Amino acid sequence: MGSSPPDTRANARREAIARLREAGIESAVLDADLLLAYVLGIRKEDVYAHPEPVLSADERAGYEGLIARRARGEPVAYLRGWKEFYGLEFAVDPRVLIPRPETELLVDETVRRLAPLDSPLICDLGTGSGAIAIALAVALPRARLIATDSSTAALEVARANASRHEVRERIDFRAGDLLAPIHETLDAVVANLPYLTSAEVDAGGGTSIEFEPRAALDAGADGLAVIRLAIAQLLARPAPTDIALFECGPAQARSAAAELGAAPGVRTDIVADLAGRPRVVVAMRVAARR
Numbered sequence: 657m658g659s660s661p662p663d664t665r666a667n668a669r670r671e672a673i674a675r676l677r678e679a680g681i682e683s684a685v686l687d688a689d690l691l692l693a694y695v696l697g698i699r700k701e702d703v704y705a706h707p708e709p710v711l712s713a714d715e716r717a718g719y720e721g722l723i724a725r726r727a728r729g730e731p732v733a734y735l736r737g738w739k740e741f742y743g744l745e746f747a748v749d750p751r752v753l754i755p756r757p758e759t760e761l762l763v764d765e766t767v768r769r770l771a772p773l774d775s776p777l778i779c780d781l782g783t784g785s786g787a788i789a790i791a792l793a794v795a796l797p798r799a800r801l802i803a804t805d806s807s808t809a810a811l812e813v814a815r816a817n818a819s820r821h822e823v824r825e826r827i828d829f830r831a832g833d834l835l836a837p838i839h840e841t842l843d844a845v846v847a848n849l850p851y852l853t854s855a856e857v858d859a860g861g862g863t864s865i866e867f868e869p870r871a872a873l874d875a876g877a878d879g880l881a882v883i884r885l886a887i888a889q890l891l892a893r894p895a896p897t898d899i900a901l902f903e904c905g906p907a908q909a910r911s912a913a914a915e916l917g918a919a920p921g922v923r924t925d926i927v928a929d930l931a932g933r934p935r936v937v938v939a940m941r942v943a944a945r946r
């Protein structure tokens with residue numbers, strides 16, 4: 657951003673958009689507006705409604721710093737420190753994956769199928785920021801949850817988010833490998849586990865995944881390594897689980913459904929997103945392999 661006076665919101669915004677466009681950021685206008693609103697502590701709409709005020713030296717320096725980081729590819733969610741998911745605000749930082757809008761389909765399906773139950777015990781595997789577990793706890797006020805993650809750093813973020821949304825007492829956060837820390841009989845298992853191939857993660861430069869924890873993304877050569885492990889653990893449990901829902905990449909959904917469906921008595925279903933891509937694998941009456 658140059659030093660051309662006057663330093664109004666409108667001018668700062670224009671210079672920031674030009675800088676982000678130069679850096680190849682596709683969402684340059686939106687990001688410049690979101691970050692200006694963040695620095696000024698105002699709503700995005702007020703950036704356009706009141707373009708005349710002059711930025712203070714601190715505001716200008718803060719904005720320039722954020723625009724420089726955004727130009728290097730850092731996601732807006734990490735720069736602002738929060739992301740909206742399922743109508744709730746979640747604190748996020750590089751310890752956790754930024755919750756994705758497509759994961760709302762998994763939450764919707766789970767809420768729809770579990771709403772008739774009185775007080776289900778639900779497990780969220782690989783909880784990250786806690787987005788799924790917390791959204792479920794808010795949407796299903798009588799549900800109890802156990803949320804696991806192999807990253808203790810991620811669990812710190814998740815616990816803080818649960819406290820912020822006043823559902824901390826209904827979610828038991830446990831560190832460990834998928835279902836390993838759980839000995840209770842569960843009504844439901846939900847999971848958005850890593851499902852990118854290692855090659856996709858390696859090629860992820862220029863997107864937010866470059867800044868997100870690799871352990872939240874990388875699922876080996878075929879993108880199924882972690883989901884496959886979760887399915888194996890689920891099928892090895894002594895008591896059946898009524899329903900399991902896994903978010904998958906469109907390329908993995910059919911294979912995951914086939915692995916679950918191969919167990920005796922398990923019925924599977926695949927839910928597609930609005931674009932018709934298979935995204936959520938649902939399995940009913942998931943019982944131990946005989």
Ligand SMILES: C[S@@+](CC[C@H](N)C(=O)[O-])C[C@H]1O[C@@H](n2cnc3c(N)ncnc32)[C@H](O)[C@@H]1O
Binds near residue numbers: 781782833847
């Ligand atoms: C794709 S992120 C999803 C985070 C969150 N569920 C969401 O939807 O925003 C996957 C999460 O699974 C965790 N994870 C990966 N492998 C795991 C394992 N073997 N056991 C437990 N958690 C694991 C990662 O640390 C990460 O937090």
